[in-house]
Amino acid sequence: MPRKGMRSIFFKPSTSTSSLPPPPSPQRTFSDSLMDENIETAEKLITKWDDSKVPTTTALFSGTRQEAKQYLNAVKGLQSAMQYLVAQDSTSSTLVRAQLLMQLAMKTLQKEFYQILSSNREHLDPETVTTRSSVDLRSVSDYVSDYDDEISITEDEFRVSETERVSMLAMEDLKAIAESMISSGYGKECVKVYIIMRKSIVDEALYHLGVEKLSLSQVQKLDWEVLELKIKSWLQVVKVAVGTLFHGERILCDHVFASDSGKRIAESCFAEITKDGAVSLFGFPEMVAKCKKTPEKMFRILDLYEAISDYLPQIESIFSFESTSNIRSQAVTSMVKLGDAVRTMLTDLETAIQKESSKKPVPGGGVHPLTRYVMNYLTFLADYSGVLVDIIADLPQSPLPESYYRSPMREENPPASELSERIAWIILVVLCKLDGKAELYKDVAHSYLFLANNMQYVVVKVRKSNLGFLLGEEWLDKHKLKVREYASKYERVGWSAVFSALPENPAAELTAEQARACFVRFDAAFHEACRKQASWFVSDPKFRDEIKGSIASKLVQKYSEFYEKNRVGSESVRGFLPDDIGKYLSNILCNGDSGSVSSHSSSTTSSSHRSNRR
Structure with a gap:
């Protein structure tokens, strides 16, 4: 269309309106032609893969990958044409035609998205996804996007197995479809399919691993033998769930919805897929911590605490989204409750030792059952010194006389020093009780032999376990001297x-x-x-x-x-x-x-x- 300035030069105005020529028909621009071409190209491919014309067994992305790429490019071109037409004339019949084509295309892509997720369940399992690093995925992504002909990834090029090759290509197809649907305004349809399919996989995996949705009352009613078996199972499950299942699901979700517009979608999808299973999994230890606290439960409680403590960095990384904060909170809450339970049981142990009131001397002056029980208990506790240091921090205890014991770690590691001093205190309480038990023997030599036996048992248990590391050589040397002192007194009096x-x-x-x-x-x-x-x-x-x-x-x-x-x-x-x-x-x-x-x-x-x- 000529500009106004040009028209003033070549066309002289006439005073008679009847002499004016008819208005020129609108001239088509290059952009108009290009958009028409985009629509025509899209129509050929979209109608070709229309459900009504294609057998249900035939899938676009299972054929030649070149055609799948052409289809996505056609959708992208159709989207550009629609945006152009909206700006020109939002009521044009061409726009209506383009919109109908887009709906048809999205229906096809939604079906393809579902078929890829469904047919590749084994290839998209979290374990397979987890084995490939993010660097590998980026390499494949670049390879797929840059290659114009038939895609063929060989084992030599990427050093991957056939399963991993299929897995990565399926991930790329899902990513391409998701990006196309989201950019076209059909993100909800894409997300709905993804959540339904992947949530069923996660829930099914947790079920087969043995994760149960138990209420607090159900857990509290379980016999300890049954509950202990469930704890052992949980310790195995959490390793797989955190290291493989949730980790792999997060990798897959982030990859499929990797575009700028899809990042928020990735968050909502991952949260919806994992929240039920994760909350149920990480909530179990809290319920165990709320059960009746008895000494034999201490070590399983510590196993649970140690497991959550070990996996907490991964949990916080995997569930880093704001929408998954409740999952992180549940894991932390369970760990806190378990720590509270351990502190209560340690306090109860000390109280039980002090209240022990048996009046019957041990036959022969041998090792008292109290000595055996407490020292075996402390020996096992020492295996958990890493987590106990955190658990007993700031837990009140009676002060030890400086002359009796000073932790070798007091200066370099105050938290470990607290643990050492608490264990030394518990042993001291036992030894004081044994002094009283020795008075039950009528023969003085017999009482000294009793004390020598029990002190020797304590020393051996400390020396041959992690207690030796916690209490230090000075503590051991001091109590070895006590053993020799008791033995010498027995010898002197008895003979x-x-x-x-x-x-x-x-x-x-x-x-x-x-x-x-x-x-x-x-x-x-x-x-x-x-x-x-x-x-x-x-x-x-x-x-x-x-x-x-x-x-x-x-x-x-x-x-x-x-x-x-x-x-x-x-x-x-x-x-x-x-x-x-x-x-x-x-x-x-x-x-x-x-x-x-x-x-x-x-x-x-x-x-x-x-x-x-x-």
Whole structure:
């Protein structure tokens, strides 16, 4: 159309309107022609793949990928034409025609989107998706978008398996369709299909993994044996769910809706797909924490806490969207409640030790059940020192005397120091209770043997477990000295009558009558001590040998000197030979040997416990 200035030059105005030429018909511009061409191209492809003309078994994206790309380009061209026509004349018949074509195209793409999701369930499983890094996905995305002919990704080019190859191409197809539908204003239709398909996959996966939607009342009514099995199952499930299922779903969602306009859609899709399963999964530990708290539940509670603590960074990364904040909150809440439960059980443990009031002495002066229970409990607790440091932070406790214990980590690691001092305090409470239990024995030597046995048990348990690392060498050395002190007092009191039956100087000159009297007294005292102590025992074989070796070495030395000096002339009453002393001593302190503490039994118990954990 000529501009106004040109028209003033070539066309002279006439005073008579009847002489004016008819208005010129609108001239078509290059843009008009281009848009018409876009519509015509789109119409050919869109009508070709119309449901009414294409068998249901035939899919656009299962054929030649070049044609699928042409179809998406045609939709893009149709969209440009529609935008142009709206600006020119929003009521034109051409625009109506274009709109009808777009609706038909979106219907086809929606069907293709569904078919790709449905037919590639195995290839789009989270495990397969997770194995490919984001770098791999970008490489494939660039490769697919830049290649104009038939797409063929070989194993040599990307070093991927056939399953991974199909998976990545399916992801690219979904991404291309989603971008086309969203940019055309049909995002809701695309999202609806995606959520329905992927949510069913996630829910089905969680179901097969064993995730149940239990209420608090249902969990609280479960027997502990049943609940423990569910906890063990949960510990396995959370590993798969966080590391593979939710992670893979997030990768897939972010990739399919990777365009600028699709990022918010990716967030809403992922939240809708995972929220039910994730809240149910991460809510289970909170319900366990609210169950009745008994000592045997402590370690499973710690297993749950440790698992959430380990996976929390991944949980926060995977569920980083604002719309999934409730899932992050649920995981944190469960961890807090589990920590509260552990603190309550630790306090209850200390209270139970202080209230222990049994009045029956342990037969033979062996290891008290309280000592065994608490030390085994603390040994297992030490395996969780990493999480216990956080759990017991700022938990009030009675102050330890500086002279009794000072944590070796007080300066370099205050939180670990708190844990060390709490464990040292619990052991001190046990040892104080044992002092009271020792008074139940009528024989003083027996009470010292009881204290030596129990202190030795404590030392061995600490030395052969992580308790040794927490309490430090100074603590161990101090309590080893206490073991030797108790053993020495037992030896002195328990064998004083035997030693005093011999002259203070065994080599001194004695009359035959005096020598015979000493032999009689020694024989009677020695056999009485052996008879009495035959019912006593030391549970640690090595410790028992050390005690008997100490007694034998001192007794044999003194008796040998006396025997060699006085054996002549005292044959009628002379006792046993010095070499027989060891034989007689072999029969003492052996009753109840099955309760021994050895490195084998200790390590076996610890290994058994750890094997039952996650």
